[in-house]
Amino acid sequence: MKSEKELKNFKTPSTIPDEWFSWKERDTEKMEEVSRPSLSYWQDAWRRLVKNKMAMLGLIFLVLLTIMAIIGPMISPYEVNRQNLPNQYQPPSMAHWFGTDSAGRDVFTRTWYGARISLFVGLVAALIDVTIGIIWGGISGYKGGRTDNVMMRIIEVLYGLPYLLVVILLLVVLGPSLGTIILALTITGWVGMARIVRGQVLQIKNYEFVLASKSFGTKTSRIIRKNLLPNTMGPIIVQMTLTIPSAIFAEAFLSFIGLGIQAPFASWGVMANDSLGAILSGNWWTLFFPAFFISFTMFAFNVLGDGLQDALDPKLRK
Amino acid sequence: MLKYILKRLLIMIITLWVIITLTFVLMVNIPGSPFNTDQASNETVQANLEAHYNLDQPYYIQYLLYIKSIATFEFGPSIKQPNQTVNDLLSRGFPISFELGIITIALAVVSGVLVGIIAALRHNGFLDYLTMGIAVLGISIPNFILATILIQQLAVNLEIFPTATWRSPAHMVLPVLALATGPMAIIARLTRSTMLEVLTQDYIKMAKAKGLSPWKVVFKHALRNALMPVVTIMGTLFAGILTGTFVIEQIFAIPGMGRYFVESINQRDYPVIMGTTVFYSAFLIIMLFIVDIVYGILDPRIKVHQKGGK
Numbered sequence: 001m002k003s004e005k006e007l008k009n010f011k012t013p014s015t016i017p018d019e020w021f022s023w024k025e026r027d028t029e030k031m032e033e034v035s036r037p038s039l040s041y042w043q044d045a046w047r048r049l050v051k052n053k054m055a056m057l058g059l060i061f062l063v064l065l066t067i068m069a070i071i072g073p074m075i076s077p078y079e080v081n082r083q084n085l086p087n088q089y090q091p092p093s094m095a096h097w098f099g100t101d102s103a104g105r106d107v108f109t110r111t112w113y114g115a116r117i118s119l120f121v122g123l124v125a126a127l128i129d130v131t132i133g134i135i136w137g138g139i140s141g142y143k144g145g146r147t148d149n150v151m152m153r154i155i156e157v158l159y160g161l162p163y164l165l166v167v168i169l170l171l172v173v174l175g176p177s178l179g180t181i182i183l184a185l186t187i188t189g190w191v192g193m194a195r196i197v198r199g200q201v202l203q204i205k206n207y208e209f210v211l212a213s214k215s216f217g218t219k220t221s222r223i224i225r226k227n228l229l230p231n232t233m234g235p236i237i238v239q240m241t242l243t244i245p246s247a248i249f250a251e252a253f254l255s256f257i258g259l260g261i262q263a264p265f266a267s268w269g270v271m272a273n274d275s276l277g278a279i280l281s282g283n284w285w286t287l288f289f290p291a292f293f294i295s296f297t298m299f300a301f302n303v304l305g306d307g308l309q310d311a312l313d314p315k316l317r318k
Numbered sequence: 319m320l321k322y323i324l325k326r327l328l329i330m331i332i333t334l335w336v337i338i339t340l341t342f343v344l345m346v347n348i349p350g351s352p353f354n355t356d357q358a359s360n361e362t363v364q365a366n367l368e369a370h371y372n373l374d375q376p377y378y379i380q381y382l383l384y385i386k387s388i389a390t391f392e393f394g395p396s397i398k399q400p401n402q403t404v405n406d407l408l409s410r411g412f413p414i415s416f417e418l419g420i421i422t423i424a425l426a427v428v429s430g431v432l433v434g435i436i437a438a439l440r441h442n443g444f445l446d447y448l449t450m451g452i453a454v455l456g457i458s459i460p461n462f463i464l465a466t467i468l469i470q471q472l473a474v475n476l477e478i479f480p481t482a483t484w485r486s487p488a489h490m491v492l493p494v495l496a497l498a499t500g501p502m503a504i505i506a507r508l509t510r511s512t513m514l515e516v517l518t519q520d521y522i523k524m525a526k527a528k529g530l531s532p533w534k535v536v537f538k539h540a541l542r543n544a545l546m547p548v549v550t551i552m553g554t555l556f557a558g559i560l561t562g563t564f565v566i567e568q569i570f571a572i573p574g575m576g577r578y579f580v581e582s583i584n585q586r587d588y589p590v591i592m593g594t595t596v597f598y599s600a601f602l603i604i605m606l607f608i609v610d611i612v613y614g615i616l617d618p619r620i621k622v623h624q625k626g627g628k
Binding site: 158165253256259 | 329330332333336337340341344345347348454455457458459460462463466467470557560561564565568569580583584586588591592595598599602603606
């Protein structure tokens, strides 16, 4: 930039002197080059997710939680179910970081053990939901017509069934265990996922690139796998971040009404349920740690889901 | 519109049939006879009991009897509590649970919508961040944990409210608060996001441009459209509040239906579990049906969609 004074004194020469020009060769190699790095859909989404502070907070918490769920019980000198009655209701100290519960068990160890159960239930339930949901929704959306009609009516009926009541009913009869809880949670849980996948497939199957693929004679299964599914991944991932916390909540809820994971397993719901009486007598830590981790895990999944929704939505692409 | 209602009605009836059949199939498959648990009874007594409850009949007759009893609202006797029928428990517990549920829903909808509107009007302002921060917390904290915290802080430490039972309005504050926070937060977030969308639309600009008071623009013009998504999630919210009453009634020792239900689960009182589940499910399925119809009446696009031939 020239200062104002200089600009005022600047006189345009009547002819432009030759030395102002320089010879530039045509660079055929680089003229077609794209100067900005090209970003794939996922790189772009990741860039936007990183900018979202709350979502990153949730993600970091979940990563740490997963690490602690794996190594927590290993690094602790105490066993999960080792009772030590003289040692009951010890407040948090150097020996017992999270204190001990009514049976003198180490709350620190049990909390990470509970994290294993909760994350396992949440992840497996979500994965089963996704698998069934993709198959059902994919076929229903892609086939269309009568198939779609029948499949959607079945979904509408299942969707009307009260989710937790069916879960309770199944667990009463099957008996609560890790396997039956996951079975009960997924038996109608996949319906929401199937609806989302169907909606997406219905929309995408009319796009030109699918038509092009079809006109080459590509097999249906390949079109679904290669053309439709990659483009529905965004909403599927968002839905998963909502399924996992709802499964974790359901497990805690079931433990609370006596249908959750049974001893000797420890889940957050069981720990919270066991310590309800203890909190009234001032032993707050027995409830605080499981309650904190249930709530913060739900919180982390919720903000991560919100962040992913914004990041994966192509409409918000800048 | 009539076609739409009939279609929903048909789906509702099938859903009811599925849940009734499911409970029957599960009941039949429970291992062991319901009578050989506590007392050692001889075989004649056992056979007489089974005959009394029609358990000696073939399955299809049992099934028909079961459907008949449900259609006439006779849910059968309790096994663990003699001389008590499921109907007794329902008529004693349901009014209390219903009261708890209605107050909760009213509080959740009114305050949730108001908070959502305030947050939307103060978009990206301090109030917006504050209320939405609290709302995310409200969704994340399970109601049974919130209930315990409320008892510990407000009832035990500060002694503002009584801890348990269901006698006066003061007794209702804590359970309703514990139960309503989650739905309130969900409604507030939903209202905020749809309100933000609606407020940018041209007809709102038009309403403002013709000089209507901001109050009128928000409550008369914007809110109507912003409430549509809230109506759609009402069914899910009913279900959430209903299952929420199981634990809340347990924690606050409220003698409602939910408490009997959890008790029957812990005692494995199968007829009560099944009868209550069918009752609850029917209640929710009918609620869902009503919500669907209300939505159909409120949203004119559904009628167009039906006529559009799809």
